Amino acid sequence: MTKVTIYDIAREANVSTAMVSRVINGSGPVKQEKREKILEIINKYGYVPNALARSLFKKETKMLGIILPDISNSFFLQIYQEAEKRALELGYNIILCNSLSDYSLESIFLKSLVEKQVDGIIFLGGRVNDCNLKHRYIEEMEEIKKKVPIVTINNIYDEASTINIVTDEEKGFKDLIKFIAEKGYKKVGMILGKKGISSTETKKEYFEKYIGKFNLETNDEWIVYSGFSINAGIKGAEKLLSSKTLPEVIMCINDVVAMGVIRRLHQVGLKVPDDIKVTGFDDIELAKIFIPSLTTVSQNYKEIGKIVINAFINRNELYSNNKIIVETKLICRESCN
Amino acid sequence: MTKVTIYDIAREANVSTAMVSRVINGSGPVKQEKREKILEIINKYGYVPNALARSLFKKETKMLGIILPDISNSFFLQIYQEAEKRALELGYNIILCNSLSDYSLESIFLKSLVEKQVDGIIFLGGRVNDCNLKHRYIEEMEEIKKKVPIVTINNIYDEASTINIVTDEEKGFKDLIKFIAEKGYKKVGMILGKKGISSTETKKEYFEKYIGKFNLETNDEWIVYSGFSINAGIKGAEKLLSSKTLPEVIMCINDVVAMGVIRRLHQVGLKVPDDIKVTGFDDIELAKIFIPSLTTVSQNYKEIGKIVINAFINRNELYSNNKIIVETKLICRESCN
DNA sequence: CTGAAAGCGCTTACAG
């Protein structure tokens, strides 16, 4: 696997490496005749420039790193996909790191990405959504962002990132509860995620706030903490099913949990939406395919993915402060009809 | 964003850069006293070595590239996840490239990965599953594999890769049809993927072969070409539903298509498995969650993911030829009961 | 145990 270098090309073409570099990059002037000769030799050997050497000089690798809990989680998946699309347009490659929300693993990835000189780090989930985080995890990110810009989404520690993209979950949640109220339902329960995780705590807050505002009923037995997976939905539903009475609508922390809930309800003979209604959150790809299709709140993945990449390009210019807000949207389907 | 280099550390510690390099890498002997001093200064500045410079010298980047059609396709997703897990153990990072099976895009990614000097390329789907491929796409990969080892999965052009991992789909398919026959069903149809794609063509071949061997019935109307997505399943089911009679069992090219088929059957009032049976292929994560859970054939993702990475490490040693076969396994669940 | 020096493969002022 010997590789030909710019020296080999230069020697054979009887020119300097500077010349070769210029034709490769289309920078500076080169006599047509020489250009052709050089191109011919490059082709002959299938010469490919070494990006390592170039990056070492240019201090730019055209690589971005993304650390997220789990790419199989559709929320992260869809952001990833949109981000990769945008990155491709701009000539960037992406190093994907699945952290499983393991903070030590996040640290390992962060270090590795810095070493590899990525042009930016996208950091989702895990520590930046932990309401009871040890401060050193934030300090670590504060140190790193001095070297590499960090973009986060729904991060609750502003100081941990260069730019933080925030989705307007409150608006989405409010619309959802308003919709439930307008449908005429009164009794509403909620399957939350893990305690102490920001998406759980903020949604709990919104839940209580808007249940009140729209004069709906709930009670402690109907508010259950669980997790963020299908299985968490199944477990959550089990717990809720053991309460003395049942609500008319079960709101869920996200779509995947909603699917688990529906699966469990189905097993005990409760049909959705005939016998009981369920709502999700996020509007993942599967939400419209699932039987029944899910009433949910859409995160604007296209927008998020685009901003997440653009943030590295147009830093300083586009964004006056380090917070960017992205809209959400109510989506009505079968599961809450 | 000025970064401190090994020179800065060396100067402040009053030693040579060689010394600093040695303590960073734990290579060569260093007096305890100096080591401590150096470590202290490294810590003080939060110095992180530049992997670009190191890789340039070492000719090793500890980065792997993976090109696949679509990470949201669970088959690729699960291979990816297992591969990343194994890569992490060995200290590699992964650059993920979603090609959408666009051959030009595959070329762009291939070139980019070679430039970035990845230590290996994993290439799935797209061109290497195209039965009517223009030869230049294979030639391109033959050129590339002279520079960087390429590992593929179920690639039909052996010369395009350094190592090709092949899953024993024939065995799995045979077991599946045998199971159907033993259940006492006679009439079997099949929703295939896109025509001219190897997974479609080989499964069609196995279908016809084993339908014959086990004395089952089929007919042209029950064999429909479609695609590989949920929507393809929906479309495929529509087509099959328009035939004069219906089979008892509908086999599907993969699990996702099976889900689309079940969704469509459900819409016209056919319950699975009560009214009609459906089988999938691949055993994706969702297969056991879906209602009804899917009878399918499991690809051994753990094994595949491990081998896909190990192949780069133990090349030459472990594998005598460039083909590695991985077993498949029949999984019986609700959808074909 | 330690350091000077060469080299990895590029790019870009700079001088001509």
Next chain:
DNA sequence: CTGAAAGCGCTTACAG
């Protein structure tokens, strides 16, 4: 339009 040379930040023989 062209080339010599320095430099990007490391690592490793090699010599001491």
